[in-house]
Amino acid sequence: MNAMAARLRRHELVWLSREGWLQLLAGPHDEELLACLRHWCEARLPLVIGRQQPGAPELALGLPTPIAWGRRKVALRVARSTVLYHDGFPRAGEVARLLPLALRARWAGLIDAVAACSTEPRVHGSYGWQRLTGLRYLLPGSDIDLLLSVADAQAADAVAGQLAPFAWLGPRIDGELIFPDGSAVAWREWLQWRRGAVQCVLVKRLDGVRLEQDLQWLQAGAVPA
Structure with missing residues (x-):
């Protein structure tokens, strides 16, 4: 290989x-x-x-x-x-030019807030591919899909805590929290799970997906420093 x-x-x-x-x-x-x-x-x-x-x-x-x-x-x-x-996909700041001018300052503010949690957001999906290729991907209802690398559960909580209250008139902001071993959870699902609104969370990995009930999957997949 x-x-x-x-x-x-x-x-x-x-x-x-x-x-x-x-x-x-x-x-x-x-x-x-x-x-x-x-x-x-x-x-x-x-x-x-x-x-x-x-x-x-x-x-x-x-x-x-x-x-x-x-x-x-x-x-x-x-x-x-x-x-x-x-x-990786383009950094979040690189897709600002694809947003209406009136939304760009607010977008920059969100990037700064997430960066304060030691996360450099990237964008995949339609916004990421249009920025990469110069070809048209965006439709009126296209979401912004973030890739958010986090060090651990506490960092994931901090990032999701910045995204949850964020209010703006732009596209819906979706995305995944990506842990050091590559496993990932949608940030909205992570927030619900950590708040106790649901019992399980869907964890995505390179070779499949699995519902998890506690943090043992994250501890088992920890990457040594």
Whole structure:
């Protein structure tokens, strides 16, 4: 296994070698998807890490296509050795230009509030992909989907505590709290769970999802300093 590929996590972006693109383009695709893949290859655009099957020899990737190519969620597989490098989605400040001017100061304030919790928010979903590609993804009802890396449960509480009371006239703000081992929980679900409104919380991992009732899953997955 490629050592770089072994470190990949959900919602990370990967850039493929020419060999990787040749593998993908050789697949049985319809004309619309093939045109989209050719554009991605020529423009050297990234794909996103998807849910992995344990023991699978190939890397599962995703491509949410822009409006011009039907807004499809495309599942792809490629040899792990064809990953050149990987990186994260755009930082939250980088998508400000996609918001109406009247909302940008308020957006900056939210970023600062979350940053005060030692978290650098990133944006995936339609806003993230439009910022990355320059192609149209946004619709009037598009949410802003945040990726919020947190060190532990206390940090997750602090970040969710900043998001919950945030009021503005902009898009709905969704997103995930991502812990050091890569496990993730939707911030709204985390808040409900920590407040005792629900008994279980859905934890997403690279290889699947599971309902958890207590914090043992987080302690078991702690990454040594």
